[in-house]
Amino acid sequence: MTQEVSTSLQFVFSCPLSSGLHARPASHLAEVVNQFASDCTLTNLRNGLMANGKSVLGIIAADIRYSDQCAVRVSGADEHSAHAALRQFVAEALPLCDVPLAVSAAPIRSNTPPRPLKAAGVSCSFGVPVSRGIAHGKVVIVSRMTLPSSLSTPNKTDSQKELDHIKDAVAAVRRRIGEKLKYSITPAGTAVLQADLAMASDVFLVEKLTEQVLRGKSAGQAVVETGEFFIDLLRHSDNEYVRERSSDIEEICLQLLEEIYGASPGSAPVALHEPSVVVAETLAPQQLLELDRRWLKALVLEYSGSTSHAAILARSLGIPTLVGVRNARLVLPPGSEVVVDANRGLVVSYSLAAVRRFYGREQQTLQRRRELWSRQTEKPAITLDGQRIDVAANASSVEELVIAFENGADGIGLFRTEMIFLGREYPPSEEEQFAIYAEAARTAGGRPVVIRTIDIGGDKRVPYLNLPPEENPFLGYRGARIYAEHHQLLQSQLRAILRASALGQVQIMAPMISSLEEIVQFKDAIIQAKQHLIRNGMPFQPDLKVGIMVEVPSVAFILDQLCSEVDFFSIGTNDLSQYFFAADRNNSKVNELFSVRHPSFLRFLKQIVDQIRLAGKWAGMCGEMAADIRNLPLLVGLGLREISVPAVEVREYKRTVSRLYASDCGVMVERSIASAKVLEVDGLLGQQPLQAAQPLLARELILLGSTSKNKEEVIQEMVDAFYVASRTEDRHLLEEALWAREAVYSTGLGYGFATPHCKTDAVAADSICVLRLREPINWDSIDGERVRMVVLLALRNSEVANNHMQVFSTLARKLMNEDFRQHLLEVETADEATTYLAAQLGTAMTGER
Amino acid sequence: MKIVAVTACPTGIAHTYMAAARLEKIAKNFGHEIKVETQGAMGIENRLTENDIRQAHIAIFAVDIEVEERERFNGVKVIQVPLQEALKNPENIFSKLQH
Structure with a gap:
């Protein structure tokens, strides 16, 4: 027997994923290994656990956590290419494998009831x-769902028959999951199903099943025992994520049993x-x-x-x-x-009863907050000299789009579609895409949604696109440049977007356009998609607007030609600036060289915006320059009439726009352009403070007909008023700060008045809140009298450099004055109270009618 | 009688100033001359000068916390009460002074 000399190749990597190498990344890794004939062993050097690299379950069971060192050993016929592919995967794709699926959970609260x-x-x-x-x-x-601990199926002797059962069952379960995948419409659902699919096809699982049958077990028993083996393995991990995968295995085993016996032994x-x-x-x-x-x-x-x-x-x-x-x-x-x-x-x-009352009040609070919020956010953003600026939002999912509109977005200036295509083995179907775009269009309710077609390059691993890794992916094969090769992919996306256009104001935007030919081809592709829909009798918006991203500098020199081809332009500053300065923004050695506020770049932008506006077309901006609110005066001054910003910040942008003069901004841009360096531009921007403090008084904080029954309810009602007025986002913290002060000694100061107060950054602005009770309540006041009037003072910790404390001390002194107290007790409306307080305290007020 | 006083409460937002207002008013009713220094969130205000303190017959501290720069009052007769006392029964404080 000749001994083959094993030349096994080895390398060590450190796990880059914060939740460890769990099901999803493990399935990607196993998939790479399975492309090769060579064997691959993964050893977790922290705990010594070894895994077959072809097995998702094996990899998971090795319990590889964040920053664990892992040795990868490859040996076999094609070990060199396998080794190279794995090294590349670990270096480039693995860190991206763990795209967060949803927003993070709320922080854990102390276990006390309200x-x-x-x-x-x-x-x-x-x-x-x-x-x-x-x-x-x-x-x-x-x-x-639990695996039946024993199934009364006798041992079988015909192993081959039992193996066939298992083979069929595994195939059937895979088909089942595959079927569900086709109809999966949420990215989260798809990811879950994909992980299940990988587990159902795991070599380790099939190996164990076969092993059990060969020992004389029936197919059913083999499934039960294999299931228990893996569940046990996973449950003993001290990684929460790995432990939780045991329920996925359980489910797959139950489905296998269902296939073998024709009915589910689990619960109906x-x-x-x-x-x-x-x-x-x-x-x-x-x-x-x-x-x-x-x-x-x-x-x-x-x-x-x-x-x-x-x-x-x-x-x-x-x-x-x-x-x-x-x-x-x-x-x-x-x-x-x-x-x-x-x-x-x-x-x-x-x-x-107490619970019903509490949640009844809570519902009112939430309702009021929504109403006030939407009244505040629905208003357009108009500068002090009357220039309207549309503040749109960037979004990558319908969830984000909902947040954008809650914050008052005038539209979606950039709906990225990459998330739909990433982290999966097959491209999303037209139906799956349509479901997402349609929901986006419906949610937008008539407001524009600019959907950008797929913008992916060699820096992302997408199996079905087969994009070659590149030296410099940002100067390579990406964006619209891949559309000619991936014609069908583009067609299905365009059809899905066009179909959604029948449901709302949808627009299409092409990424990485650098020449006239590219946009002409892109428009041809749209015509082709439209013809397909017409043939199939599917509705769409015939005059749907088509635009491009301005992110390649060459575009700036053919704007006159492009203006006759497209309806709108959206400036993407991230790529545009790095191409403009020839400086990689991820390279810390050079990223200081380029700033979007550099006079040269501002000149470039001005030239672009002026040309587009001269042609009567529409120019907007998405990307990081627009995402930094400090740049807002520059954007307005450049003549941009739409900016697209992070969803949660829309409201702040609108508020800030309404404090600017567009004409001042224009002057500032002229002066910035004439500057010699970024520092001078920053200096000019710094002269215009954007964040005016919110006034102390607001009509929403004057509560004159309270039906609260006790101190707890009063404080809660007042804290809720802060929440309604968006002056706090953390009611618990504010409430506890007030109670902490009450614990020192009651703030009932006599005369039927109480003055709860606190110093906390749980409030967004220093505030005065006034509440008058219908029925006086006990507050343990120093004179033993019941309280009718509550004046709450909340001061932020971190901002003392204003005159608010002066106002608070004036108010505190005034409360010792009988006339002042009497006036507050008799005031009739919230407006009257606000005006009276503002006059008495010499401070400004605000409020929404 | 010439009186100096200091008020200070835990948060320095409300009671410091209420007590100051109260002491000023009641002192007047009693026919005393009073100057009240507040030690609140804005720091020391209406600061008592060396001269104020030297001329005073008595100092009233209506405080829940340590008085800042207390050494200024060395050699002066001090009455210290919880701040609440200045709100609840300011008259008591002043009537004690008569004796």
């Missing part, structure tokens, strides 16, 4: 909110008939998807993982969800009505 509930002696169960919101419904308990799907709160130990993703969304109001899970697939799905579906609720199935009786407060992290019986 003050008014505590005062009423109500006890709550606590958990960690992983998907926010408040909802109530009847408790429905869903039992965990639960039918919901009324608003329900589903309570379970844990929930498998597919179990969650089977619940009737019309009646599923909230989820309460005993299991404490915020990264479980069920939690991720719940977030993407917007279902209020608590995890880690101890003994939930015992404390929450089936059929009882409960409120799940996944803002505060508690669940409590809805049958108690």
Whole structure:
């Protein structure tokens, strides 16, 4: 026997992913290994665990966590190419494998009920909110999917037959998941299913199943024992993420059993008939998807993982969800009505009067906040000299788009579509894309949504695009440049966008256009997609607007030609500036060289904007320059009439626009352009302070007909008023700061007045809040009298350099004056109170009518 | 009688100033001459000068916290009360002075 000389190749890497090498990245890694014949062993040098690189489960079981050192050894016929491919994967693609699926969970709160509930002696169960919101419904308990511990199937002797059963079952389960994948419309759902698919095809799993059958087990028993083997393996990990994968395995095994026996040994799907709160130990993703969304109001899970697939799905579906609720199935009786407060992290019986009252008030608060918020945000942003600026938002998902409109966006200036294409094995179908674009168009409700077609280059790993890795991907094959080769991909995306245009004001934008030919070809592709839709009788907006990103400098010199081809231009400063300065913005040695505020770049921008406007076309800006609010005066001064900014900042931009003079901004741009360096431009910008402090008084903070019944409710009502007026985002912190002061000694100062106060950055602005009670209440005042009037003072910790403290001290002194107190007790309207206080205290006021 | 006083409360936002206003008013009712220094969120205001303190017959501290620069009052007779006292029963403080 000749011994082959093994030339096994080896390298070591450090795990770059903060949640470790869990299911999704592991499936990508295994997929790379499986392209080669060579064997690959992964050794976690921290714990010595070894894994077959072809097995997702094996990799997961090696419990590779953030910054763990791992040795990769490859040996076999094609070891050299496998080694090279793996090295490249680990260096380039792996760090990007862990695209966050949804917004992060809310911070964990201390386990105390809200003050008014505590005062009423109500006890709550606590958990960690992983998907926010408040909802109530009847408790429905869903039992965990468990593998039957023993299946009374005798041992079989015909191993081949049993192996065939298993082979068929595995194939059927894969098909099943594949089917579901086709109809998956949320990126989160797709990612979960893809991980399941990888697990169902895992070589390690199939190996174990075969091993069991060869020992004389029936197909069913092999599945049960294999399932238990893996569940045990995963559950013993001390990584939460890995432990949670055990429920995925369980689910796959149950499906295998279903295929083998023709029926599910697990629990039947639960039918919901009324608003329900589903309570379970844990929930498998597919179990969650089977619940009737019309009646599923909230989820309460005993299991404490915020990264479980069920939690991720719940977030993407917007279902209020608590995890880690101890003994939930015992404390929450089936059929009882409960409120799940996944803002505060508690669940409590809805049958108690105090709870109904508290959540009734809470609902009013949330309603008022929404109303005031939308009244404030729906107003267009107009400069002091009457120039309207559209403040749009950038978004990569429908969730983000919702946030943008909540913040008052005038449209979506850049809807990125890359997320839909990344992190998957097959391109998204036209239907899947249509579902997303249609939802975006509907949500926008008539406001424009600019959808940018796929903008991907060699820096991203997309298996079905086969983009070659490049030395310098930013100067390479990317954006619109790949469209000729990936014609079908572009066609299905264009058709999906066009179809969505029938449902709202959708526009198409092409990325990385650098020449006239490219845009002509792009428009031809749109015509082709339109013809296809016409042939199939599908509606679309015939005169849908087409624009391009201005991000390659060559475009600046053919704007006259381009203006006759496209309807609009959106300046993408990230790429434009790095191409303009020939400086890589990720290279710290050179990134100081280029600043979007450099006079040369400002000149370049001015030239671009002037030309576009001269041609009567529309010029906007997305990207980082627009994302820095300090640049706003420059953007307005350049003559941009639309800017697209991060979704959460829209409101602040609108507010800031309304404090600018467009003419001043124009002068500032002229002076900036004449400057010699960035520092001078920064100096000019610094002369115009943007952030005027909010006034102390606001009509929304004057509450003259309070029906609160006790001190707890009064403080809560006042804190809620801050929340309604967007003067606090952290009610708990503000409330506790006030109570901390009350704990020193009561702020009831006598004469029926109380003055709770605090110093905390939980308030967005120094504020005075006034509340007058219909029925006086006890406040442990120094004169023992009940309180009718509450004057609350909240001061920020970090800003003392204003005259607000002066006003507070004046107010405190005035409260010692009987006439002043009497006036407040008799004032009739909030307006009157605000005007009186403003005059007495010599301060400004604000408010929304 | 010439009186100097200092008011100071834990947060220095409200009670410091209420107490100051109260002391000033009641002192007047009693026919005293008073100057009240506040030690609140804005630091020391209406600062008592060396001269003020030297001329005063008595110093009233209506405070819940340490008085800043207390050494200024060495050699002066001091009455210290919890700040609440200045709000609740300021008259008591002054009537004590009569004796």
